[in-house]
Amino acid sequence: xxxxxxxxxxxxxxxxxxxxxxxxxxxxxxxxxxxxxxxxxxxxxxxxxxxxxxxxxxxxxxxxxxxxxxxxxxxxxxxxxxxxxxxxxxxxxxxxxxxxxxxxxxxxxxxxxxxxxxxxxxxxxxxxxxxxxxxxxxxxxxxxxxxxxxxxxxxxxxxxxxxxxxxxxxxxxxxxxxxxxxxxxxxxxxxxx
Amino acid sequence: xxxxxxxxxxxxxxxxxxxxxxxxxxxxxxxxxxxxxxxxxxxxxxxxxxxxxxxxxxxxxxxxxxxxxxxxxxxxxxxxxxxxxxxxxxxxxxxxxxxxxxxxxxxxxxxxxxxxxxxxxxxxxxxxxxxxxxxxxxxxxxxxxxxxxxxxxxxxxxxxxxxxxxxxxxxxxxxxxxxxxxxxxxxxxxxxxxxxxxxxxxxxxxxxxxxxxxxxxxxxxxxxxxxxxxxxxxxxxxxxxxxxxxxxxxxxxxxxxxxxxxxxxxxxxxxxxxxxxxxxxxxxxxxxxxxxxxxxxxxxxxxxxxxx
Numbered sequence: 053x054x055x056x057x058x059x060x061x062x063x064x065x066x067x068x069x070x071x072x073x074x075x076x077x078x079x080x081x082x083x084x085x086x087x088x089x090x091x092x093x094x095x096x097x098x099x100x101x102x103x104x105x106x107x108x109x110x111x112x113x114x115x116x117x118x119x120x121x122x123x124x125x126x127x128x129x130x131x132x133x134x135x136x137x138x139x140x141x142x143x144x145x146x147x148x149x150x151x152x153x154x155x156x157x158x159x160x161x162x163x164x165x166x167x168x169x170x171x172x173x174x175x176x177x178x179x180x181x182x183x184x185x186x187x188x189x190x191x192x193x194x195x196x197x198x199x200x201x202x203x204x205x206x207x208x209x210x211x212x213x214x215x216x217x218x219x220x221x222x223x224x225x226x227x228x229x230x231x232x233x234x235x236x237x238x239x240x241x242x243x244x245x
Numbered sequence: 246x247x248x249x250x251x252x253x254x255x256x257x258x259x260x261x262x263x264x265x266x267x268x269x270x271x272x273x274x275x276x277x278x279x280x281x282x283x284x285x286x287x288x289x290x291x292x293x294x295x296x297x298x299x300x301x302x303x304x305x306x307x308x309x310x311x312x313x314x315x316x317x318x319x320x321x322x323x324x325x326x327x328x329x330x331x332x333x334x335x336x337x338x339x340x341x342x343x344x345x346x347x348x349x350x351x352x353x354x355x356x357x358x359x360x361x362x363x364x365x366x367x368x369x370x371x372x373x374x375x376x377x378x379x380x381x382x383x384x385x386x387x388x389x390x391x392x393x394x395x396x397x398x399x400x401x402x403x404x405x406x407x408x409x410x411x412x413x414x415x416x417x418x419x420x421x422x423x424x425x426x427x428x429x430x431x432x433x434x435x436x437x438x439x440x441x442x443x444x445x446x447x448x449x450x451x452x453x454x455x456x457x458x459x460x461x462x463x464x465x466x467x468x469x470x471x472x473x474x475x476x477x478x479x480x481x482x483x484x485x486x487x488x489x490x491x492x493x494x495x496x497x498x499x500x501x502x503x504x505x506x507x508x509x510x511x512x513x514x515x516x517x518x519x520x521x522x523x524x525x526x527x528x529x530x531x532x533x534x535x536x537x538x539x540x541x542x543x544x545x546x547x548x549x550x551x552x553x
Contacts (some may be wrong), residue, residue, distance in 0.1 A: 061519050068490040068521050075491045127494075134497040134524055136517035 073169025117144035260540035271367035292339035400464030
């Protein structure tokens with residue numbers, strides 16, 4: 053299985069997927085977050101092996117992406133077999149984030165990229181910071197999310213806004229302590245949340 | 246420079262001409278004298294080639310009209326089930342033309358009409374050729390599963406196979422099971438239960454060989470190979486504006502679908518690559534190399550035979 057170390061393989065995979073979908077008369081709009089989407093818009097450069105889909109967009113509405121539509125899954129797997137990628141290189145892993153809601157205004161800030169039969173709504177920078185902050189708190193300071201977050205160069209205000217949104221996802225006392233620790237590690241002391 | 250489609254069509258018409266010429270069609274080059282030719286698979290494939298080479302089509306139909314009694318309608322029907330709609334449609338017109346010009350009653354899908362055709366009367370089978378083993382077996386054992394099964398056993402005399410495994414010969418499992426049981430009763434096959442299946446192997450190899458000689462050296466699975474060839478043609482026939490990305494994914498799926506058949510040949514199929522353009526170029530080159538080998542004297546099987 054191949055890891056995409058630069059933007060070209062990722063663009064190749066997504067471009068191929070879009071071309072295959074269009075050839076089959078299909079079109080999907082998907083909201084993408086995470087490392088792959090950050091790479092697409094040039095915000096990070098770390099190797100990644102997947103594109104994380106948080107929602108399928110139908111008539112402008114964000115809907116759970118899990119399960120992804122079968123014709124899309126089929127095309128994703130066929131592209132994977134051709135390019136030597138994992139069969140779930142495009143996946144609905146983070147779609148649970150929809151349960152408590154994405155950051156307010158997420159849909160207005162997306163960057164839209166069209167690839168024939170595929171339109172990606174890529175989360176804007178501030179939303180990526182929110183989501184990366186949540187993931188970094190959840191998975192600890194040694195996780196890839198932490199380094200992605202640093203690469204996004206968030207300001208103090210952005211981190212505080214992210215922290216407040218993150219608490220809406222998980223308000224347990226233990227999580228709040230982890231969150232404060234993460235903020236301190238990122239240089240935000242004495243945060244009022 | 247030839248396009249992929251043009252190059253592939255050239256190779257595939259060459260292949261079909263050589264196989265038909267072995268069977269007795271009025272052709273020039275015979276390069277498959279050491280192969281067991283499969284008439285029904287070749288008929289379906291030639292129908293698919295259609296107007297690519299009208300002379301090949303017409304001479305093959307001349308042969309079919311003259312030797313229709315050696316062709317199995319049941320096997321044609323069964324082999325057609327695994328073909329795509331493009332091939333089925335092409336076969337319908339071909340079969341309708343055969344039916345209209347002789348006594349054949351081949352399966353014709355509704356809506357298929359015959360086209361104008363005059364038999365050349367040039368086809369003559371030389372039954373002493375190794376390549377026409379299947380026709381000799383049909384002359385000996387009748388047109389049906391019995392002849393096909395015994396041909397398959399001659400291809401791999403040491404192999405032990407169940408009725409399910411032998412459905413690849415192109416007949417229904419129930420028919421095959423019955424014939425296997427009868428051949429066992431006659432003492433021509435040995436039977437051995439393995440788990441819940443009965444496996445059969447040839448008991449009187451020398452006796453059957455003596456009847457069937459001269460035997461070919463190669464028993465390739467022409468049914469699968471020519472189905473692969475037709476599928477590759479259909480891929481090559483896609484509109485010129487189809488992107489290489491779509492073509493790369495399609496050819497990858499094609500090679501994966503026929504992986505088992507292609508695995509019996511020595512040249513490994515192309516592996517996935519990070520670039521669809523590179524993959525498409527490698528895979529399309531591989532397909533041309535593969536059929537160049539198959540259509541030439543040099544068999545790409547490198548002396549390995551498969552059955553049936």
